[in-house]
Amino acid sequence: MTAQLIDGNALSAQVRAEVAQRAAALTARGHRPGLAVILVGDNPASAVYVRNKVKACADAGFHSVLEKYDADLSEAALLARIDALNKDPAIHGILVQLPLPRHIDDHKVIETISPAKDVDGFHVASAGALMVGEVGFKACTPYGCMKMLESIGLKDLRGKHAVVIGRSNIVGKPMAMMLLQANATVTVCHSGTADLGAFTRQADVVVAAVGKRNVLTADMVKPGAVVIDVGMNRNDEGKLCGDVDFAGVREVAGWITPVPGGVGPMTITMLLVNTLEAAERAAA
Numbered sequence: 001m002t003a004q005l006i007d008g009n010a011l012s013a014q015v016r017a018e019v020a021q022r023a024a025a026l027t028a029r030g031h032r033p034g035l036a037v038i039l040v041g042d043n044p045a046s047a048v049y050v051r052n053k054v055k056a057c058a059d060a061g062f063h064s065v066l067e068k069y070d071a072d073l074s075e076a077a078l079l080a081r082i083d084a085l086n087k088d089p090a091i092h093g094i095l096v097q098l099p100l101p102r103h104i105d106d107h108k109v110i111e112t113i114s115p116a117k118d119v120d121g122f123h124v125a126s127a128g129a130l131m132v133g134e135v136g137f138k139a140c141t142p143y144g145c146m147k148m149l150e151s152i153g154l155k156d157l158r159g160k161h162a163v164v165i166g167r168s169n170i171v172g173k174p175m176a177m178m179l180l181q182a183n184a185t186v187t188v189c190h191s192g193t194a195d196l197g198a199f200t201r202q203a204d205v206v207v208a209a210v211g212k213r214n215v216l217t218a219d220m221v222k223p224g225a226v227v228i229d230v231g232m233n234r235n236d237e238g239k240l241c242g243d244v245d246f247a248g249v250r251e252v253a254g255w256i257t258p259v260p261g262g263v264g265p266m267t268i269t270m271l272l273v274n275t276l277e278a279a280e281r282a283a284a
Ligand SMILES: Nc1nc(=O)c2c([nH]1)NC[C@@H]1CN(c3ccc(C(=O)N[C@@H](CCC(=O)O)C(=O)O)cc3)C=[N+]21
Pocket: 048, 049, 052, 095, 096, 097, 098, 099, 120, 140, 232, 240, 259, 260, 261, 262, 263, 264, 265, 266, 267, 268
């Protein structure tokens, strides 16, 4: 049997329509949601992603500003700009596109963003809030993965075993915390795991977030499992592909997310959700 697709574009369209409605209601009360996106340098992939984010804002009726700086922008100048945006009442969310040039310390930049405007969910306060189950912004990519699970009836993962492959601060670790919050039994695998397949074969849900092609192949998947592919890689022909051997795994899995058209669009959707929520909190 072939797995069913979890369509990130379709789910995004649905969630973004709800976001646009709530944004219109806020705008009518004089609190139009606003996002500031900062791009430093001329990484071509970043330029595309940032344009997609700004377009998504416009489509949802948000106010947005895109600030582009040359790669030689000083760290002090960037921090000063963030400070000004922290104080700007028209801006509810601040996103500094990563990666940043090497002379800029990403950690310092992220910690300078006000936690109330940290719509990426990267600030230590946001990570800490997730860890202890308090109100804060959830990192957009794992949050989008949770929405995808919810869309196939898996809001509560009680009794399920979820295996996360990858332990980054922006995907793997928050993903594990969100799955745990949803009552899953969670295993986190990474480059130090001895026999990855031994873990993934036991999983009801696998989330692959490594950044390497073919990390998960058909022989590593339990029949009927849900497979979420966070990877964004290029194959030999330059085509976008995930971490999962899609053609093989889809013949074993019950559900699978495609790349493109899976987690990527959901990441942008959850950025809109977080920005809307920041604006709603500011207006309350
Ligand atoms: N501060 C910060 N926040 C981020 O959220 C952030 C970042 N920096 N740096 C880079 C990564 C990457 N990222 C993507 C979001 C959407 C797609 C996306 O929509 N992808 C489409 C395809 C895009 C294409 O065709 O190239 C898809 O998967 O269907 C991809 C990548 C957000 N990131």
